[in-house]
Amino acid sequence: MDLNTALADRPVFVTGADGFVGSHLTERLVDLGADVHVFVRATSSGELNNIRHLTDSLTVHRGDLRDQHSVREALASLRDHSGIIVFHLAAQAHVGESWDRPYETVDTNVNGTLNLLQSIVDLDLDVTKVDTAGTSEEYGNVKEEMTDKHDRGEDGRVLLSERSPVNPTSVYATSKLAADFLTMNYHDAYGLPTVTTRMFNNYGPRQNPRYITGTIITQALEREIVELGNLEPKRDLCYVQDGVRGHLHVALAGSSGEQYVYGYGENISMRDWTNLILDVGTDHGYWERPEIVQDEGRYRPGDSDVEELLVxxxxxxxxxxxxxxxSWEEGIQRTIDWYANNTDAWYGRVDWR
Structure with a gap:
């Protein structure tokens, strides 16, 4: 697929453009010559922390996804455009925080998605694709009574695909599943060319340091111990630039009304992932190998932790x-390098001090 010709001068609208994945997607779209419109939350400072270096190449719309008026006003600026692609990445995306901020999580992820979809319909925009970003967390744990409904690899492990049953185990996962269904509802009811994408655990530069990869790296850079929660769950971890490529491929070549899941295609326990990160950082001279310490206070509530995800x-x-x-090793090295050289971007955001 030739992304350069497909996206040159193409009007695109990105929600959550200043977030982790959204900023990498926005950066790539600018590089490909797209006509990029971004929707970011209005703040008193008006700062764009992750995409400030791109502002001369963007049309910035400030508002709040939870406010239908501001969403509609931003999209209205595209009324005279055709062939628009919408990438909907804005969300409250932290599993743990969804328990601390359940109302905000549902309001942003569910009502915010509804505001976006309804505004596109009301404005009768000429869109060719609306890509709503979902999450692997929607699958949750495999219920015993649903075991036979899952695909399995040659080694017997459950392979999660578009056909797999869902079983969300957190407020975040449930809200994202609702957003997925709303996106498909608008395809079925109005013929909106929507797709949903479930990404499996993106990691990389600019990620909030409260996520597992960031908290391991930032602790290792600053002290002699790395305090973590449950290290038994297994995750399928996909480097953010591969995740961005997934969004672009789905938007340009995916079929409307369909769902697409993607990730690295292999999983690893959080204990082994921690050790891999610490080994890579030690080998590249970023730190002397810290000690791993488990803290029960960092576990997810009750039985809400997802045991294993593999795409x-x-x-x-x-x-x-x-x-x-x-590869994991290359992605980890790039990620450590970013945290090591951008301390000001994360130092006040960690959850271990």
Missing amino acids: GYEKLNEETGWEPQV
Whole structure:
């Protein structure tokens, strides 16, 4: 797929553009010559922390996804455009914080998605694709009575695909599943060319340091211990630039009304992931190897932790040719390097001090 010709001068609208994945997507869209409109939350300072370096190449719309008026006003600026692609990445995306801020999580992720979809319909925009970003957390744990409904790899492990049953175990996961269904509802009811994408645990530069990869790295850079919660769960971790490529492939070559899941295609326990990060950082001279300490206070509430996630991304690969390109070791090294050289971007945001 030639992304350069497909996206040159193409009008695109990105929600959550200043977030982790959104900023990388926005940066890539600018590089590809798209006509990029971004929707970011209005703040008193008006800061764009992750995409400030791109502002001369963007049309910035400030508002709040929870406020239908501001969403509609931003989208109205695209009335005279055709072939618009909408990337909907804005969300309250932290699983742990969804328990601390359940109302905000549901309001942003569910009502915010509804505001976006309804505004597109009300304005009768000429869109060619609306990509709502979901999450692997929607699958949750495999229920015993649903075991036979899951695909399995040659080694017997459950492979999560577009056909797999869902079982959300957090406020965040439930809100994202609701957003997925709303997106499909608007395809079925209004013929809106929507798709949903479930990404499996993106990591990389600019990620909030409260997520697992960031908290490991920032602690290792600053002290002799790394305090973590439950290290038994397994995750399928995909480098953010591969995640961005997934969004682009789905938006340009995916079929409307369909869902696409993607990730690295292999999983690893959080204990082994921690050790891999610490090994890579030690080998590259970022730190002397810290000690790993488990803290029960960092566990998720009750039985809400998801035990194992592993993706089967065959559908996306067969339809668009997408596959991951960045190895865990390379992705980890790039991520450590960013945290090591951008202390001001994360120092006041960690949850371990």
